[in-house]
Amino acid sequence: MTDLTEQLRERVLAAAADKAPLCIRGGGTKDFYGNAPAGARLGTTNHAGIVAYEPTELVVTVRAGTRLAELEAALDEQGQMLAFEPPHFSLPSPASGRGTGGEGATVGGCVASGLSGPRRATAGSVRDFVLGVKLLDGKGEILNFGGQVMKNVAGYDVSRLMAGALGTLGLLLEVSLKVLPKPPAETTLRLDLPQDKAIETMNRWGGQPLPISATCWSDGHLTVRLSGARAAVAAARGKIGGESVADAETFWRGVREQQTDFFSGAGTLWRLSLPAKTPPLSLPGAPLIEWGGALRWLTFDGPADTVRAAVSQAGGHATLFRGGNESVGAFQPLPLPLMAIHKNLKRSFDPQGLFNPGRLYPEL
Amino acid sequence: MGSPEEHRQLSEAEIARLVAGLRRILATDSLLVEREDLVPYECDGLTAYRQLPLLVALPTTEEQVVAVLKLCHELRVPLVARGAGTGLSGGATPVKHGVVLSLAKFMRILDIDPVARTARVQPGVRNLAISEAVAPCNLYYAPDPSSQIACTIGGNVAENAGGVHCLKYGLTVHNVMRLRVALIDGTVVEIGSEGLDAPGYDLLALMIGSEGMLGVVLEATVKLTPKPQLAQVVMASFDDVVKAGNAVADIIAAGIIPAGLEMMDKPATAAVEDYVHAGYDLNAEAILLSESDGTPEEVAEEIAAMCAVLEKSGATEIRVSRDEAERLKFWAGRKAAFPAVGRITPDYLCMDGTIPRKHLARVLTRIAELSQKYNLRCANVFHAGDGNLHPLIMFDANREGEVERATGYGGKILELSVEVGGTITGEHGVGIEKVNQMCVQFSKEELAAFHGVKAAFDEHTLLNPGKAVPTPRRCSEYRLTGSAK
Numbered sequence: 001m002t003d004l005t006e007q008l009r010e011r012v013l014a015a016a017a018d019k020a021p022l023c024i025r026g027g028g029t030k031d032f033y034g035n036a037p038a039g040a041r042l043g044t045t046n047h048a049g050i051v052a053y054e055p056t057e058l059v060v061t062v063r064a065g066t067r068l069a070e071l072e073a074a075l076d077e078q079g080q081m082l083a084f085e086p087p088h089f090s091l092p093s094p095a096s097g098r099g100t101g102g103e104g105a106t107v108g109g110c111v112a113s114g115l116s117g118p119r120r121a122t123a124g125s126v127r128d129f130v131l132g133v134k135l136l137d138g139k140g141e142i143l144n145f146g147g148q149v150m151k152n153v154a155g156y157d158v159s160r161l162m163a164g165a166l167g168t169l170g171l172l173l174e175v176s177l178k179v180l181p182k183p184p185a186e187t188t189l190r191l192d193l194p195q196d197k198a199i200e201t202m203n204r205w206g207g208q209p210l211p212i213s214a215t216c217w218s219d220g221h222l223t224v225r226l227s228g229a230r231a232a233v234a235a236a237r238g239k240i241g242g243e244s245v246a247d248a249e250t251f252w253r254g255v256r257e258q259q260t261d262f263f264s265g266a267g268t269l270w271r272l273s274l275p276a277k278t279p280p281l282s283l284p285g286a287p288l289i290e291w292g293g294a295l296r297w298l299t300f301d302g303p304a305d306t307v308r309a310a311v312s313q314a315g316g317h318a319t320l321f322r323g324g325n326e327s328v329g330a331f332q333p334l335p336l337p338l339m340a341i342h343k344n345l346k347r348s349f350d351p352q353g354l355f356n357p358g359r360l361y362p363e364l
Numbered sequence: 365m366g367s368p369e370e371h372r373q374l375s376e377a378e379i380a381r382l383v384a385g386l387r388r389i390l391a392t393d394s395l396l397v398e399r400e401d402l403v404p405y406e407c408d409g410l411t412a413y414r415q416l417p418l419l420v421a422l423p424t425t426e427e428q429v430v431a432v433l434k435l436c437h438e439l440r441v442p443l444v445a446r447g448a449g450t451g452l453s454g455g456a457t458p459v460k461h462g463v464v465l466s467l468a469k470f471m472r473i474l475d476i477d478p479v480a481r482t483a484r485v486q487p488g489v490r491n492l493a494i495s496e497a498v499a500p501c502n503l504y505y506a507p508d509p510s511s512q513i514a515c516t517i518g519g520n521v522a523e524n525a526g527g528v529h530c531l532k533y534g535l536t537v538h539n540v541m542r543l544r545v546a547l548i549d550g551t552v553v554e555i556g557s558e559g560l561d562a563p564g565y566d567l568l569a570l571m572i573g574s575e576g577m578l579g580v581v582l583e584a585t586v587k588l589t590p591k592p593q594l595a596q597v598v599m600a601s602f603d604d605v606v607k608a609g610n611a612v613a614d615i616i617a618a619g620i621i622p623a624g625l626e627m628m629d630k631p632a633t634a635a636v637e638d639y640v641h642a643g644y645d646l647n648a649e650a651i652l653l654s655e656s657d658g659t660p661e662e663v664a665e666e667i668a669a670m671c672a673v674l675e676k677s678g679a680t681e682i683r684v685s686r687d688e689a690e691r692l693k694f695w696a697g698r699k700a701a702f703p704a705v706g707r708i709t710p711d712y713l714c715m716d717g718t719i720p721r722k723h724l725a726r727v728l729t730r731i732a733e734l735s736q737k738y739n740l741r742c743a744n745v746f747h748a749g750d751g752n753l754h755p756l757i758m759f760d761a762n763r764e765g766e767v768e769r770a771t772g773y774g775g776k777i778l779e780l781s782v783e784v785g786g787t788i789t790g791e792h793g794v795g796i797e798k799v800n801q802m803c804v805q806f807s808k809e810e811l812a813a814f815h816g817v818k819a820a821f822d823e824h825t826l827l828n829p830g831k832a833v834p835t836p837r838r839c840s841e842y843r844l845t846g847s848a849k
Binding site: 054055056057058059079114120121124125127128137141142143144145147148149150151152153154155156157158160161163164165169180181182184203204206207208209210211228229230231232234235236273274275276277291294295315316317319331332334335337338339341342344345348349360361 | 477535547559563564590613617621658661662665666751752790792793794798802819
């Protein structure tokens with residue numbers, strides 16, 4: 001529960017003086033994500049604590065090093081939640097190589113990675129819930145953007161720009177997030193469907209006013225979570241059909257944290273972001289599908305170009321998520337004019353290229 | 365860096381080159397140069413500020429837009445993109461030595477995909493036209509600014525428009541998936557995707573709400589929402605605005621996110637009732653409208669919960685809409701609040717601060733005190749769910765000194781919003797109206813960061829110069845004197 005703004009600022013100023021790159025790091029649970037981290041490690045986990053939380057304003061402000069689990073527990077006490085259901089991605093435990101539950105993930109890392117969980121398709125993503133940030137730029141200036149209110153169009157939306165920027169534009173000091181009440185009722189159902197029918201079904205449901213809060217298709221099973229008013233969940237249950245799933249919470253946590261059987265195998269894991277209605281791709285191997293069809297995970301050890309070409313033809317993009325040949329770059333290459341804007345933004349916020357060099361793209 | 369007064373004047377020769385170039389690009393009737401043709405473009409919804417542009421270009425194809433941009437870029441001529449001109453902050457006010465680029469002719473809905481629940485539209489398509497076009501698929505476009513009959517999606521993107529349902533359904537930034545954008549040098553880029561994310565920085569978030577200063581929207585792909593089966597609204601009266609404000613917090617604390625949650629004070633209610641005859645309680649100090657939507661079962665459950673909370677919070681009267689006609693009647697007044705106030709005063713200024721809701725009582729008390737001080741009436745309508753307050757300052761521009769008094773009063777309200785931890789603008793944008801107050805809300809370094817973002821897209825400051833982000837010089841003047849040119 002300490003404010004280390006000054007210490008962090010001194011580190012940035014020293015790095016700026018030495019022109020020595022920094023690797024901003026919270027719990028280190030997402031070290032695997034993006035291109036390889038580089039630079040001297042600058043830890044943020046001691047810059048922690050909930051700065052302000054007013055449940056009736058639906059806003060919480062936290063220091064970036066705050067454990068995500070701690071924030072979630074504080075919200076839970078008030079019957080509220082982070083509606084984008086972020087993955088923690090724990091440090092692998094040495095014994096099993098599998099996760100431990102993600103105690104280490106920080107709020108800063110959550111925002112910087114921009115990753116959202118099962119509820120994303122209906123509730124929105126991390127960036128949708130970012131209301132404000134306080135950050136250190138590459139010159140060591142402390143800057144505030146956005147705020148603690150839900151509607152704010154004063155100046156460019158720099159706060160949301162930080163979501164998913166992987167720390168390349170600045171060191172997050174504090175973030176303000178919109179929070180939502182937890183749904184009064186929740187139930188999970190499972191249907192047996194092949195991939196193509198599952199995609200069709202999820203899209204058909206998406207066009208109806210149903211309280212669907214998560215979908216997951218894998219290995220011939222479509223699992224659906226309903227959340228909302230008791231009456232709405234009960235009514236929707238009849239329309240969806242299928243069998244009730246016991247211990248649904250464990251199931252959805254497993255999907256979110258990538259601890260289900262699908263994710264246990266070796267091999268290169270690709271994250272495919274696609275228009276939801278895209279039919280099954282003609283790539284080898286069966287995916288795990290979330291977000292009503294808009295997010296597909298695929299283990300594929302073939303050439304990156306094969307995946308990226310198939311996905312971009314369908315109007316999406318592919319991220320090398322875990323494993324594989326790092327030289328292909330974690331993220332789908334950008335068209336030149338967009339890369340030019342990226343470079344300009346990077347130069348503006350971080351003129352000396354101190355923060356997380358190359359983590360997002362080698363050019364940044 | 366650009367503000368209109370600092371933008372250089374073009375020489376006669378440069379103007380001749382510009383006009384000749386534009387004539388090659390555009391059809392004769394797509395280029396306005398005569399004074400009488402330019403007058404309709406001299407202001408937007410912020411009518412207190414007027415400025416004739418050099419000329420107005422009304423392209424009809426993407427190629428023409430690109431060619432106009434290239435020409436202006438080459439000649440370093442500033443350019444202001446414009447939709448329907450309904451904006452309330454002067455975001456589309458012309459620049460004296462610049463071109464107005466009207467997107468009014470881009471009115472086509474290019475594609476409706478009921479399965480993907482998306483619509484791809486040109487920038488001049490009206491907000492409500494999208495919902496009307498997709499209604500047969502039982503879908504709608506959620507953001508519903510009061511001007512939705514007239515305002516265009518291009519303008520909505522520029523301002524990050526909200527509406528009365530954005531507490532539950534989000535703002536423009538939450539409902540636009542992809543933009544096709546022409547940059548100042550004529551390069552066309554796709555920002556965002558038809559999936560749920562795109563690689564790299566979230567440029568879509570930067571574009572939305574950028575007040576036409578980063579690029580020109582050529583197409584927008586918007587997300588469509590399934591129409592709820594039923595909507596019902598509760599109208600509650602309070603004998604005290606503080607009680608009404610607390611009732612809002614109580615509803616949220618009960619775990620309810622209403623589809624709409626709006627408040628009006630007594631002056632606003634009186635103006636509105638006189639105009640639409642919705643049967644509002646004229647004795648109430650504040651009226652609260654709280655809407656529930658969803659399945660009939662869900663709505664019944666939520667309405668019952670809302671009523672219980674409102675009763676406990678001290679509502680003096682509670683009415684629940686009995687049918688769709690009555691629901692629309694309850695809303696009619698709120699939706700018509702601006703024109704209703706427009707009827708009882710020659711002119712009004714609409715403020716747009718957002719505040720943490722807990723400070724509502726303090727802010728309303730101060731607004732009332734300032735009303736005395738400036739000797740101007742003020743009615744308040746409030747997007748209570750998200751803290752976005754619209755004080756409507758009434759004045760008469762023909763009376764000596766009233767414009768200045770109204771502007772001064774408005775400025776104080778905005779500074780008050782910042783003081784309590786809020787923002788000067790929730791959904792109307794900074795434009796030229798609130799550019800001075802940006803110096804209050806942001807530090808020199810933060811403003812420099814905004815200029816950096818601008819330069820990343822438009823290094824010569826040609827797109828909508830002088831709007832939204834003040835120059836350091838302007839701020840030092842404002843900080844010294846409390847006013848700036």
